Amino acid sequence: MATTRSEMGDAALLAAVAEGDRGALRSLYERHAPWLALRLARRSADPGLVEEIVQDTFVAVWKGAKRYRGQGEVAAWIWGIGIRRLIDRLRRPPPALLLSEPVSGPAGAIEVSAEEQVLLGIEHGDLGSALNRLSPELRAVLQATALDGLTTKEAAKLLGIPQGTVKTRLMRARTELREALA
Numbered sequence: 001m002a003t004t005r006s007e008m009g010d011a012a013l014l015a016a017v018a019e020g021d022r023g024a025l026r027s028l029y030e031r032h033a034p035w036l037a038l039r040l041a042r043r044s045a046d047p048g049l050v051e052e053i054v055q056d057t058f059v060a061v062w063k064g065a066k067r068y069r070g071q072g073e074v075a076a077w078i079w080g081i082g083i084r085r086l087i088d089r090l091r092r093p094p095p096a097l098l099l100s101e102p103v104s105g106p107a108g109a110i111e112v113s114a115e116e117q118v119l120l121g122i123e124h125g126d127l128g129s130a131l132n133r134l135s136p137e138l139r140a141v142l143q144a145t146a147l148d149g150l151t152t153k154e155a156a157k158l159l160g161i162p163q164g165t166v167k168t169r170l171m172r173a174r175t176e177l178r179e180a181l182a
Helices: 010-018 022-041 047-067 074-091 114-122 125-133 136-147 152-159 163-181
Strands: none
Touching (some): 010 074, 022 047, 022 074, 074 136, 125 163, 136 152
């Protein structure tokens, strides 16, 4: 009996995507786009931008499926692509507005949320350097819990590891960060 795409695991779907199977990409998209959009929406108040980033993420999945090495969960790999795309987009200066007269006052001002400022700031400075020195396993747990706001149970499911391992790695990551920032 043949396995349907809905019964296939993420890794098998991604392998099929790497072989050019558009149906497998559609299945991955249907499975992961909703939670990806929700998590990205927590970091950007612009629904159009979130939708664009989700689309960009799955284009990157299509183009880069062969680069997935099978380490960690596919969902975590997809999230990594999505959040990097969002951060890259937030770093870009806003496009120049073509106006016939200057805009004055707060109505025309573009305000960056505090959360967006923090996400951008994480990449730079002492904290960014300290995060980059963490092992990928510790960094993934820290990102899932501290940055993404997931519970240890949710992070365990996303990363495909036991909940106790999430707690242990989180404790180790915090210790290493404290030492690096001291």
